[in-house]
Amino acid sequence: MLSERRLQVLRAIVQDYVGTEEPVGSKALTERHNLGVSPATVRNDMAALEDEGYIAQPHTSAGRIPTDKGYRLFVDKLAGVKPMTAPERRAIQNFLDGAVDLDDVVARTVRLLAQLTRQVAVVQYPSLTRSTVRHVELLSLAPARVMLVLITDTGRVEQRMVDCPAPFGETSLADLRARLNSRVAGRRFTDVPQLVEDLPDGFDPEDRGTVATVLSTLLETLVEENEERLMIGGTANLTRFGHDFPLTIRPVLEALEEQVVLLKLLGETQDPGMTVRIGHENAHEGLNSTSIVSVGYGSGGEAVAKLGVVGPTRMDYPGTMGAVRAVARYVGQILAES
Amino acid sequence: MLSERRLQVLRAIVQDYVGTEEPVGSKALTERHNLGVSPATVRNDMAALEDEGYIAQPHTSAGRIPTDKGYRLFVDKLAGVKPMTAPERRAIQNFLDGAVDLDDVVARTVRLLAQLTRQVAVVQYPSLTRSTVRHVELLSLAPARVMLVLITDTGRVEQRMVDCPAPFGETSLADLRARLNSRVAGRRFTDVPQLVEDLPDGFDPEDRGTVATVLSTLLETLVEENEERLMIGGTANLTRFGHDFPLTIRPVLEALEEQVVLLKLLGETQDPGMTVRIGHENAHEGLNSTSIVSVGYGSGGEAVAKLGVVGPTRMDYPGTMGAVRAVARYVGQILAES
C-alpha cells in the first residue's frame, strides 16, 4: 500500500501534468506544492510510484507522466468531482432553457458540453427502450399505402412507410388507429409486442394481413430505433490534443464517425452513474489515448440515455466530471418539463 | 491572353501538384508531360504565369504551386468533369438503395461522398421551402394541449407542441384536421399561408383562438425549418490536409461545426448546377484554404437542397466534381422513388 504522501505526490503529478502538458520533475513538484519534503525525497517516492506502474518516464532523464493506472487511481481515490459554480449553473440552465424541441435540446447540450469542457461532446438521443408510447398515428397516403408515425413521451417522432398487401379503407384505418392507441398509449416500448399480439384477431379476415403488416412495421421501428442516434460536437477541440497530434487525432476522428463504436462504448456499462474510461480501458483501439467521461441522464430520475465527453487521458477529471454531471442534471430537468 | 502552351503548362502544374503535394519545377514538368519543349522554355512560361498571378513560389528557388486564381482557371477552362466508371456507378446505386428512411438516405449519402472523394462531405437535408405538404396531423395530448405533426413529400416529419388558449374537444380537433388537410395537402409550403388565412372563420367563436394558435404554429414551423439542417462526415479525411496542418485544420473544424456558416455558403448561389468555390472565394475565413464543390439535388428535376464536399484547394477537381455530380443524381432518383 502506498503511503499517504506518495498518494499526494501522485495527485500533484497528475495536476501539474494536466496543467502544463509537460513531464513533471521532482524539483518543480516541491516548488509548486508544499509537500514539506525535499526533492530528493520526492524522487524516492516517484521511483516507488514508477515501480508500481502509476507513473512513467517518456525517456530516461525526463520528468514523469501518469500512466492510465495512475489516472485511474487519481480518479477513484484522490480527486473528487468539482462542482460547478453558481454562475456556471445559471448559464447552463439559461442556455438549455431556450430549446424548442428535442433536436434542439440535444444540439444545445452538445454545444454546451463542448464549450464547458473544451473537449469533444457526445450526447445520445433519449433511448426508446425505456420510454413510452405517447401516440401512434396512421395516415392513408394511397389505397394500399399507410404512413406510420410513432410519437414518444420524450418528444421523439419516427415515421415509416407501410406497403399494405391489400387496400385498406379509411374506416378500417380509423378503427385500427383507435384500437392500437388504446392498447399501447402510455405503455413502455418493451411491453408493446405482447400488447398487440392478438390485435389482428378483431379485424375482418381481408384486413388482417394489412393489420399484421402495420404491426410488424411498428415493432421493427421500436427495435431499429434502439440503434440509437447520437450527436457529436466540439471536434475542433481535438486540435488541443498534443504536439504529436496528426497521428493521434486521425483514429479519434475515425472512431467518432463510427457512431456504432461510440454507442457501444457508452452502452457498455448499465450503471447510470458517472463512468470514467481511461485510455486503454476503452476497447476501441483508436481511443486508446483518450478518456471518456459519461453519465446517464433522463427525465424524472430514470436514465434514458447517456452523454459525456471524449478527451485526452491528460484531462482535468474533476472539472470535466463536474461539468458532465451538471449538464446531465439540467437536461434531465428540461426533458421532464416538456 | 495566354498561349495554348502556357495553359498546358498550368494544367500540368496543377495536376502534378495535386498528385505529389509538392511544388513542381520546370525539369520535372518536362519529364512527366511531354510538352515538346525544354525546361528553359517552360521556365519562361512559368515566369509569365507567375506574373499573371496563376502560380506562385512558396520561397525563392523552389518549384511553383498554383494560386487560387490558377485553380480557378484550371476548373473553368482546362479541366472537365471526370465521369464515374460503370462499376463506381453501380456501387453508388447499390449503397444508396439500401436506405430505409430520409435520415438514412442522408447518412448514407454523406458516407458515400466522403469515401468516394476522400474528403469531408456535407449534405443538406431536403429543404421544406420547395416541397409540399403531404399531411398535417393533430393529436390531442391533454384538453388544452395539441401536438402538431407535419409530414412533407420528401418524407420529413416535424412536430411541435401547441398550448391552446382554451380546451379543444376531440370533435373540433377532427374537424380542424380534416379541413386543414383538405386545403393544404399536396400544396407547396409557400402557398400555405394564404390557403389557411380564413380557416378560423368557419369555427365556433370559442374555438377560433385555438385554431388560430395551431395555424400560427404551423406557419412558424414552415419558416423555422427553413433554417435547414445538414449532416457532415469524413472529417477524418482532414488529416490528409497537409504537413503544416495543425494550424490549418482547426479553423476548418470550427467552421464545419458552425452549420449556419456552411448553410450560408451552400445557399449563396441559387444556381442548382455545380458550383466550385476556391480558397479565398469562400467568404468564411476559416475556409480560406479549402475549396467547396457543391451541387443541387432533388427529386424530379427540381433542386431542393445541396450537397458537396469540402477539401483542400489542392484537390482533384475533375474527380471530385464527377463524384459529387454522380451522387447528387442518384440521391435525386432515390428521393423521387420513395
Added chain:
DNA sequence: GCTGGCACTCGAATGCGCCGAGTGCCAGGC
C-alpha cells in the same frame, strides 16, 4: 527516514556546412 551533494544521462536546441533542386538570365542557333 529525510536531505544535500554529485556524477551521469539524454533529449532539445543551436550552429555549421554541404547538397541539390530550382531559378533567372544570357548568348547562340533554327
Added chain:
DNA sequence: GCCTGGCACTCGGCGCATTCGAGTGCCAGC
C-alpha cells in the same frame, strides 16, 4: 522571334557535432 543549353546564384533541407540543462539515481551523513 522563339527556343535552347549553359551558367551563376539562391535558399531550404539534411546531417552532424556541440552545448545546455532538466532530471535522475545513488550515497553518505544527519
